Amino acid sequence: MGDLLRYLAPLEGYTQSRLEGVRFLRCNQPVARTPVLYEPSIVIVCHGTKRGYLDGQVYLYDAQHYLVLSVPLPFSSETDATAEKPMLAVSIRLDMTLLAELLIALAGEGAPHLMPPVGIVSTPLDHHLQQVTLRLLEALASPLEAKVLAPSIVREMYFRVLLGEQGVALRSALSLQGYFGRIARVLRRIHAHYSQPLNVGDLAHDAGLSVAAFHNHFKSVTRTSPIQYIKSIRLHHARLMMIRDRQTAAAAAARVGYESQSQFSREFKRFFGRSPAEEARCMAELFALLPARHEADSGQMMRVQF
CATH class of the missing domain: 1.10.10 (Arc Repressor Mutant, subunit A)
Structure with missing residues (x-):
């Protein structure tokens, strides 16, 4: 899968696949522990290693483990990668309508509940899900197969996850x-x-x-806690507005609900480790080093981060 994903994701950063809701990520260098925001999704790393950190827990996702988030969660993540051995991953955004349809079909099938419901979990990638992932990548390499076959393969991937160890979290979330x-x-x-x-x-x-x-x-x-969760969501969105929309720190703070700019600046620096101005400058320098991308791609890149 790694070689195929190298082809599908030739550039560092995010690459939108031919199917909406499926994106590729390539990272050619190590990334230190950084706050991120993940939407409900299945994340499969085909090459390299990522670790997520939340409330003292470590969530490994690599070629042998995959990650599922049944609710949107802010946490911190780090990446092991080099130019010779890049980190290559695929993210499949969860379509709750499709999941609900599958749950109706699975009603009464008695799928095992092996763990209490949680918002994030990583478990071993079994043979069935490996094969489904490979077939999805192969389909996304072809415009025709991406249109005709890829949606049904994503549906099968949902099915495999729902029947697996992590399925209880998705069922409970729905x-x-x-x-x-x-x-x-x-x-x-x-x-x-x-x-x-x-x-x-x-x-x-x-x-x-x-x-x-x-x-x-x-x-x-x-x-x-609820207060910390709300705060982290607001700070992530403010960061996105500053970078994508080139909003000033004051404007971004007001748009996400802060009444005090000084409080926003203090909490932003405590959360991201840099002041709003420093963060905007660092991200602008990073984007300047990346190959040119469509404007929509850069917005999507910053919306939800790996």
Whole structure:
């Protein structure tokens, strides 16, 4: 798979595949531990190694392990790669409508629940999923096969994941029953309205939980508190606005809901390790070193990071 992905992702950074929702990533150098924001997705690393860090836990995803996120999560990640041995990965964004259709088809099949539902987990990549991934990459190498075959292969990939060890997290995230589904619903609200005032008491009410129970269940899913989660989402979006839209720090802070620019600058530096101005300058220098890309690609590159 590594050689095929080298062909599909010839440039460092993100490459949009011929199928919406599927992207390739190539990294030719090591990347130190950095805050990232992942959308609900399946991430399969075909060559190289990545490690995710969240609340004292380490999530390995490499040629032998894959990552699934059933809810959007901010965490930190690092990459092992060199120019001779680049990190090559494919990310498949989760289509919740398609997942729901498969869950209906799987109802009553008694798929095993081997673990409690969580928002992020990495597990061994089995033979079935390896073969599905290879067939997906082969299909995406051809315009005709990408159009005709790739969607059904993605559907099969969902099926394999739902039946596997990580399937319980996805099933719970789609269900409105149980605390995991309630927290997933609240997370969708946060991501849709992160720039508006978000009161923990109101979020707990939406989840049908007491504030204390909401805090406990929220942390069991996201590994962080509601306030810290909201803050990290706002900071990631502000960073994106500054880089993609060339917004000033003051404008980005206001757009994501900060009333105090000084508070925004302090929290931004604490979170990313650089001031807003330093971060914007560093990312501008990085993009200047990359080959020219379509404007939409650069926006997508910064929207959700590996």
